[in-house]
Amino acid sequence: MGAVVPQYTHCPRLNHTAELIMNIEQARFNMIEQQIRPWEVLDQDVLNLLSIVKRENFVPAAYRELAFVDFEIPLPAGQHMLAPRVEARVLQELAVKKHETVLEIGAGSGYMAALLAHRAQHVLTVDIEPELAELAKANLAANGVLNAEVATGDGARGWAAAAPYDVICVSGGLPVLPQEILEHLKVGGRLAAFVGTAPVMKAQIITRVDEKQFRIADVFETYVEPLQNAVHAPRFKF
Numbered sequence: 442m443g444a445v446v447p448q449y450t451h452c453p454r455l456n457h458t459a460e461l462i463m464n465i466e467q468a469r470f471n472m473i474e475q476q477i478r479p480w481e482v483l484d485q486d487v488l489n490l491l492s493i494v495k496r497e498n499f500v501p502a503a504y505r506e507l508a509f510v511d512f513e514i515p516l517p518a519g520q521h522m523l524a525p526r527v528e529a530r531v532l533q534e535l536a537v538k539k540h541e542t543v544l545e546i547g548a549g550s551g552y553m554a555a556l557l558a559h560r561a562q563h564v565l566t567v568d569i570e571p572e573l574a575e576l577a578k579a580n581l582a583a584n585g586v587l588n589a590e591v592a593t594g595d596g597a598r599g600w601a602a603a604a605p606y607d608v609i610c611v612s613g614g615l616p617v618l619p620q621e622i623l624e625h626l627k628v629g630g631r632l633a634a635f636v637g638t639a640p641v642m643k644a645q646i647i648t649r650v651d652e653k654q655f656r657i658a659d660v661f662e663t664y665v666e667p668l669q670n671a672v673h674a675p676r677f678k679f
Contacts, residue, residue: 465497472509472525480526480661484533490559491529499552499580518570520666522549523612527644527663528556531610531633534646534660537561541607544625546596547668551577551589553612558589565589565603567596569669597670599625606630613668614642623647623655635665 473491482488497508500522504514513521523531532553537543537560545554548568554577558564566589568574574593581589594600597619599609604625611622611634618636626632632647641662648656 468509469496476511476526477529480530482526482529482533486560487529487533490532490556491525494552494555494559495584496525496552498584499550499555501550516549517572517576520547520549520570520573522552523665527665528553530661531644532556532560535608535610535631535633537608542603543608543610544596544600544603544606545610545612546600546622547612548573548577548591549612551580551586551591553610554589554591555581555584555586557608557610558586561588561608563588563590565592565600565606567592567594567600569593569595569597595670597668597672598622601625609633611635611668613671614665615671616667616673617671618645618647619672623649628652635663639664 469492473488477491497505500508500514501516507514509525511524511526513524515521537557539562541561543557543561543564545557545564545566548554548566554564554566566577568577571593574591578591581591599619599622605627606625607627607630609622609626609632614635616638618634622632626649628649628651630649634645634647635642636645637643642664644660644663646658646660650656
């Protein structure tokens, strides 16, 4: 009697799953190569991190197919995720180190906090919207990010509770950069902020040189919705 040859049946579900995974990875690759590299994001550690931290896991289910598109994905409470190229460029310019503590103002879905946490010792991310704070907390836990903490509150003028910080990342627009936020930086610390008003804001990296001096670098131009309760320039009356 000849050997019995096992019969394998075609499994559409397995094939479909494999195809989805392949499509997601292709979309991620396209995002990195077609959107992010052309935006002068050339730090290989940052590019690698975009493959490690799964952006699609931080996107609301209704928009998951748009996770890698050059698009500000809607979030609850009328907020939006930053476009992938903006997130990556800010991450590169901040150059967070493993021993540093980070404050993020505007938690959103928790994705930027997850990216920062992979490079930092600890991240505290703050959001004024309780629904977003809970979303960020759940996403960070579900993706195994253990060194990021979420707080609910108004960070438009900074967050003094754990100050000073090595790095501050403001993930929302600021018509005017409040002095209080600057004062929450350690000497040598860096701050990323989108400063100005519509139609164009400046993405700035501000480094604290010493107790009284700050160095400002304009990195690129964009537009980001202002934080709730953001400080505005005084209006002069004549």
